[in-house]
Amino acid sequence: MAGKELNMGYVIKCPYYNGDKRRTISCEGCIKFFNDLDKKKTHLLNVCQDNYKSCNYYMQLQAVYDESSKLEDKEAISNMRLRFYNDSKERRIKRLIQYIGIVERNVASNIEIKQREIKKLQGMVKIAVSRESIALMELAAVMYQNGITEIDTGELESFRQNYIFKFEVSPENDRILILKTAERIAENDDRGIAEEISDAGEKETGDSESEKQPI
Numbered sequence: 001m002a003g004k005e006l007n008m009g010y011v012i013k014c015p016y017y018n019g020d021k022r023r024t025i026s027c028e029g030c031i032k033f034f035n036d037l038d039k040k041k042t043h044l045l046n047v048c049q050d051n052y053k054s055c056n057y058y059m060q061l062q063a064v065y066d067e068s069s070k071l072e073d074k075e076a077i078s079n080m081r082l083r084f085y086n087d088s089k090e091r092r093i094k095r096l097i098q099y100i101g102i103v104e105r106n107v108a109s110n111i112e113i114k115q116r117e118i119k120k121l122q123g124m125v126k127i128a129v130s131r132e133s134i135a136l137m138e139l140a141a142v143m144y145q146n147g148i149t150e151i152d153t154g155e156l157e158s159f160r161q162n163y164i165f166k167f168e169v170s171p172e173n174d175r176i177l178i179l180k181t182a183e184r185i186a187e188n189d190d191r192g193i194a195e196e197i198s199d200a201g202e203k204e205t206g207d208s209e210s211e212k213q214p215i
Contacts (some may be wrong), residue, residue, distance in 0.1 A: 010045060012049055014027075014058060015052075016028040020044065064084045139151075
């Protein structure tokens, strides 16, 4: 039995092989589709070339030929082969639909994963923007508190070190935050120390005056 020679130099010996393209192999009554080009090449060389008798489609189609050879009515023979072709196509269509369903589920799953990742990134962006906004508001509050109207962006780090700030809850209303910069805290501390010194001085003065009074 003479085979059909391919462009690559291989000889296909299967009698039902009609030809092949990049992703398909055409047999009598059907076309096989391959996603993987290496699998298609392997099938051509390992099955169609020499071991075609191990191919399920070959065995099924050969059985139809063997059965139809017993018939004398040409129309009956033709109808038997047509039924086989149609049944084979229906099976392949069902498998293709199942494969499409699997692909669709995988795509849907990947889309869902990507959507979750996008939402996570959006949340991270919102947090970053929120933090940046809060940082700018705090910077503006410190500048306003210290009477600063402009600042060199290249000196922000130095500014942060020189104007360390914090917020305190108002003792009168816990919904109100009071901004206290390092300078204000220092002023309060100095004032407190001055008051303590003043009190101590007054006490000492008072004691001295009492000592000077005659007994």
